[in-house]
Amino acid sequence: MIELNNISKSYRTDTIETLALQHMNLSVPAGEFLSIMGPSGCGKSTLLNIMGLIDEPSEGTVVLAGREVTDYNGSKVARFRNEQLGFIFQSFHLINDLSVVDNVELPLLYRKLGGKERRRLALEALARVGLSNRATHFPNQLSGGQKQRVAIARAIVGKPNIILADEPTGNLDSHMGGEIMDILTRLNKDLGTTIVMVTHDERMAKRTHRLVRLSDGERVS
Numbered sequence: 593m594i595e596l597n598n599i600s601k602s603y604r605t606d607t608i609e610t611l612a613l614q615h616m617n618l619s620v621p622a623g624e625f626l627s628i629m630g631p632s633g634c635g636k637s638t639l640l641n642i643m644g645l646i647d648e649p650s651e652g653t654v655v656l657a658g659r660e661v662t663d664y665n666g667s668k669v670a671r672f673r674n675e676q677l678g679f680i681f682q683s684f685h686l687i688n689d690l691s692v693v694d695n696v697e698l699p700l701l702y703r704k705l706g707g708k709e710r711r712r713l714a715l716e717a718l719a720r721v722g723l724s725n726r727a728t729h730f731p732n733q734l735s736g737g738q739k740q741r742v743a744i745a746r747a748i749v750g751k752p753n754i755i756l757a758d759e760p761t762g763n764l765d766s767h768m769g770g771e772i773m774d775i776l777t778r779l780n781k782d783l784g785t786t787i788v789m790v791t792h793d794e795r796m797a798k799r800t801h802r803l804v805r806l807s808d809g810e811r812v813s
């Protein structure tokens with residue numbers, strides 16, 4: 593389902609070259625819930641961004657949903673990302689001027705769907721994260737845990753095969769973080785969504801199927 597083949601990534605500025613990932617191989621079967629851990633700066637976000645087609649590798653190939661996507665660009669990347677991938681970030685990335693349900697509908701604006709159908713799907717996604725009763729609220733009227741649940745609803749509204757989550761519980765206390773893990777676990781079990789999650793929290797990582805540890809841009813276990 594996700595295959596990274598011999599991926600390296602270096603960032604160049606005028607004076608320095610940083611090797612963020614070195615010859616990384618990783619295969620994530622469909623339906624797996626995988627966590628990635630490692631010290632700050634070891635390349636976790638870079639890895640997730642390459643899987644999510646947000647960043648391009650300097651070397652190596654990426655296969656997602658059976659397609660070699662390394663050379664995709666422009667509208668092809670945008671479309672593939674919109675249809676196949678859902679993203680969740682540590683700091684939620686909600687739009688404060690839009691209501692909860694409008695935030696959730698955003699990824700659907702790029703699909704050929706009528707307004708009613710978009711609304712129905714957004715409400716269905718909100719029900720899945722237990723937030724039907726907050727649809728007309730605005731993000732600043734919600735707790736951190738609720739904001740992250742809205743972000744999850746937005747990530748799943750387009751029914752992606754893969755969810756990429758960068759420290760989804762990083763800004764939450766352990767109780768709220770546990771609730772977010774409950775929701776992700778349920779999505780993985782009920783819908784078979786493949787999830788790759790970067791975390792700093794061993795307790796969250798223990799709740800996933802497999803843990804990959806990185807150090808200095810390489811897999812160590």
Ligand SMILES: Nc1ncnc2c1ncn2[C@@H]1O[C@H](COP(=O)(O)OP(=O)(O)OP(=O)(O)O)[C@@H](O)[C@H]1O
Pocket residue numbers: 603604610611612630631632633634635636637638639
């Ligand atoms: N746009 C960039 N330009 C230059 N260097 C970068 C860039 N993005 C990341 N790096 C460098 O690449 C390395 C890996 O960064 P990355 O953000 O992937 O680490 P991380 O493991 O996610 O760290 P953290 O846990 O602190 O978020 C770091 O040394 C970082 O400084």
